[in-house]
Amino acid sequence: MNEIFKIIAMILIILGTLLSLVSTFGIIRLPDVYTRNHAASKATTLGIMFILLGTFLYFHYVHGHFDTRVLLGIFFIFLTSPVAGHLLSRSAYHSGVKMWDQSVEDDLKNAKDKVYISK
Amino acid sequence: MKNDLILQTITKVAVFIILLFSISIFLGGHYSPGGGFVGGLMTSAAIVLLLLAYDLKTVANILPVDYKLVIGAGLLIAALTVAGAMLFNVPMMTHAYNYFDLPILGKTSLHTAVLFDLGVYLVVVGVTMTIIQTIGEDE
Numbered sequence: 001m002n003e004i005f006k007i008i009a010m011i012l013i014i015l016g017t018l019l020s021l022v023s024t025f026g027i028i029r030l031p032d033v034y035t036r037n038h039a040a041s042k043a044t045t046l047g048i049m050f051i052l053l054g055t056f057l058y059f060h061y062v063h064g065h066f067d068t069r070v071l072l073g074i075f076f077i078f079l080t081s082p083v084a085g086h087l088l089s090r091s092a093y094h095s096g097v098k099m100w101d102q103s104v105e106d107d108l109k110n111a112k113d114k115v116y117i118s119k
Numbered sequence: 120m121k122n123d124l125i126l127q128t129i130t131k132v133a134v135f136i137i138l139l140f141s142i143s144i145f146l147g148g149h150y151s152p153g154g155g156f157v158g159g160l161m162t163s164a165a166i167v168l169l170l171l172a173y174d175l176k177t178v179a180n181i182l183p184v185d186y187k188l189v190i191g192a193g194l195l196i197a198a199l200t201v202a203g204a205m206l207f208n209v210p211m212m213t214h215a216y217n218y219f220d221l222p223i224l225g226k227t228s229l230h231t232a233v234l235f236d237l238g239v240y241l242v243v244v245g246v247t248m249t250i251i252q253t254i255g256e257d258e
Contacts, residue, residue: 069140072136072140075136076133076136079129079132079133079136080129080133083125083126083129086125087125087126
């Protein structure tokens with residue numbers, strides 16, 4: 001029984017590490033702030049949650065230690081990391097960072113223009 | 120154009136988690152990593168998160184606390200804990216502990232070092248918040 005959970009924990013941790021690696025490649029290779037932020041905030045969130053879940057399962061089933069802090073950590077990362085990404089993107093947009101030159105759609109700009117016209 | 124709806128909504132949830140976690144590591148400091156210093160820093164981190172999402176006046180309305188008084192209260196508690204040992208004819212800073220049967224918690228070990236730690240906690244919260252609020256209000 002222990003061996004099964006060891007293997008599940010191992011798979012989860014390796015998956016999490018791979019996701020973090022993928023997000024690092026995304027940060028290096030993607031063209032502008034917004035696409036990089038997209039890669040960084042989504043893939044890393046899931047990667048860290050996988051790593052923490054693997055750690056939790058390992059300590060719960062192999063060492064018999066139910067660590068609520070790790071569960072709280074998973075919940076907290078899930079809650080706050082996308083908000084951090086949102087705020088980074090938003091502040092980048094409002095301080096005038098250009099999008100990739102092949103982007104086709106800018107809905108926020110249209111919305112902002114509408115607000116200014118209606119005022 | 121101020122529109123912090125997402126940040127403010129998440130702050131309302133996250134502040135309670137941070138506060139609960141800070142109290143947990145404050146109380147668990149005797150047996151696990153943590154204690155008054157880290158707990159105090161984390162509590163003030165929760166209040167700083169409130170300050171980031173709202174402004175100084177709103178936070179002063181939510182938490183009407185003068186943090187300079189908190190520093191004083193913390194020092195007083197720590198000093199009284201140190202001096203309290205003299206009442207029992209033992210050297211200063213001698214701590215005592217015993218086991219008690221509490222209603223819900225069952226057999227619990229209560230230690231006077233927690234009172235000293237409470238002093239440290241209050242001083243850390245007070246000092247951090249005084250520094251940050253003094254820098255923050257630049258009128």
